[in-house]
Amino acid sequence: MLTVPNLLSILRLAGVPLFLWLLLGPREDVWAVVVLALAAISDWLDGKLARWLDQTSRLGTLLDPAADRLYILATAFAFVVRDILPWWFVALVFLRDLAVTLCLPLLKRAGYDAPDVIYLGKAGTFCLLYALPILLLAQIGPGVAMIAGPIGYGFAGWGLLMHVWSGALYVFQCVQAARHPVRR
Structure with a gap:
């Protein structure tokens, strides 16, 4: 359960509130892009590591798309708020x-x-x-x-x-x- 790829997915999920705050609070768009880029890199990396380390898991197959969807929906919501x-x-x-x-x-x-x-x-x-x-x-x-x-x-x-x-x-x-x- 607590594999390196799963921990990366959990960290990616934990970044969503920070990302939303950067977008909607101080409107620090450059920092928000950095958080989003790190999330994208960790998305790629957790899949590669899961295969390379043979650490694929049912939890990982649920966490990874959930994190993707959460980032997409959170970003889209913030983008609607900001027009x-x-x-x-x-x-x-x-x-x-x-x-x-x-x-x-x-x-x-x-x-x-x-x-x-x-x-x-x-x-x-x-x-x-x-x-x-x-x-x-x-x-x-x-x-x-x-x-x-x-x-x-x-x-x-x-x-x-x-x-x-x-x-x-x-x-x-x-x-x-x-x-x-x-x-x-």
């Missing part, structure tokens, strides 16, 4: 994650484990996790905004599209699995 992203963007991200989460008990009842993460979902998360710090950098000043803004919004648009589409695929898989429960 960086529209409210409907956050609503779509939240509703997708809620729909996938609500499918899990249905799958359990039918005798299945949670579905494996699909590449489309990983790609969507990748784009969203890259869009957010770039959009935050765009807040630093007009010169940076001219370059970072279009790149950040491009990543955000593609990330949202893939995130929602992968959620629809997960829900479809869940409904199909629930129609054919495992016989014991």
